[in-house]
Amino acid sequence: MGLRRTKRPEHPTPPSGAAVELAGVRRQYGRGDGAVHALRGIDLALPHGSFTAVMGPSGSGKSTFLQCAAGLDRPTAGSVRLGGTEISGMSENRLTELRRSRLGFVFQAFNLLPSLTVEQNVLLPMRLAGQRPDRRRAAEVLGQVGLGDKGGRRPSELSGGQQQRVALARALVTSPDVVFADEPTGALDTTTAAEVLTLLRDAVDTLGATVVMVTHDPVAAGYADRVLFLSDGAIADTLPRSGPARIADRMRALTAPAPAYAGTAA
Numbered sequence: 001m002g003l004r005r006t007k008r009p010e011h012p013t014p015p016s017g018a019a020v021e022l023a024g025v026r027r028q029y030g031r032g033d034g035a036v037h038a039l040r041g042i043d044l045a046l047p048h049g050s051f052t053a054v055m056g057p058s059g060s061g062k063s064t065f066l067q068c069a070a071g072l073d074r075p076t077a078g079s080v081r082l083g084g085t086e087i088s089g090m091s092e093n094r095l096t097e098l099r100r101s102r103l104g105f106v107f108q109a110f111n112l113l114p115s116l117t118v119e120q121n122v123l124l125p126m127r128l129a130g131q132r133p134d135r136r137r138a139a140e141v142l143g144q145v146g147l148g149d150k151g152g153r154r155p156s157e158l159s160g161g162q163q164q165r166v167a168l169a170r171a172l173v174t175s176p177d178v179v180f181a182d183e184p185t186g187a188l189d190t191t192t193a194a195e196v197l198t199l200l201r202d203a204v205d206t207l208g209a210t211v212v213m214v215t216h217d218p219v220a221a222g223y224a225d226r227v228l229f230l231s232d233g234a235i236a237d238t239l240p241r242s243g244p245a246r247i248a249d250r251m252r253a254l255t256a257p258a259p260a261y262a263g264t265a266a
């Protein structure tokens with residue numbers, strides 16, 4: 001199942017420049033001997049209309065990376081630009097405004113508000129951004145994720161996969177510069193996960209969306225144009241679009257224990 005095409009492409013010509021740009025991004029927790037270097041200098045530029053997966057062992061810095069790239073956390077050093085706008089020195093209020101109007105988020109746990117209808121959930125980013133809630137736009141994105149007839153339902157009346165599609169519609173409703181997805185298929189079975197990943201892929205291919213997805217699942221990462229591998233706070237490796245087996249191999253290479261000391265071999 002794919003995204004329903006609409007007559008009006010949202011980004012007829014992709015804006016020039018990178019959608020996400022990090023330069024020398026470091027994030028340190030604590031100081032002195034006990035300091036943890038969660039990010040040790042990340043440099044990257046993700047073009048508009050690209051789908052990037054971020055993988056890495058537990059503790060490698062994936063969450064910190066996503067939080068810094070999405071303006072939810074402040075790097076200790078370095079610069080983050082979103083849609084060409086430098087966010088590093090921004091006030092909390094401006095950052096919140098930018099997140100609401102120019103970024104979309106999809107989380108593992110869907111994070112829909114249970115008391116609101118599906119349509120109201122999808123319109124929430126517009127309300128929070130102070131825009132007029134556009135019901136036609138909500139119907140359009142719900143149609144794109146195949147839930148055109150579910151606007152009046154409550155999230156609890158939908159399956160997990162449908163709820164994540166609502167979350168995706170909510171992430172897309174403002175036509176954001178970037179959609180950040182944190183383990184978006186972590187709570188879904190294989191078939192439903194594939195549907196959601198296909199929709200993310202279609203959002204990139206047909207709507208020109210830019211997606212950055214943290215995942216530990218090589219199958220999910222196989223939908224991306226590029227896979228970044230983090231290790232100990234740095235980009236240790238990258239792969240162009242690859243199958244799950246190749247991606248899993250790279251992951252294993254990152255997590256493999258150092259070779260045993262050869263001198264002890266019999």
Ligand code: ADP
Pocket residue numbers: 029030036037038056057058059060061062063064065
């Ligand atoms: P991942 O998402 O890949 O598991 P994280 O970004 O959560 O990695 O963590 C990277 C490193 O930073 C880890 O060593 C983790 O323990 C540390 N870390 C993350 N958040 C904090 C925090 N709030 N305070 C101290 N250390 C932290």
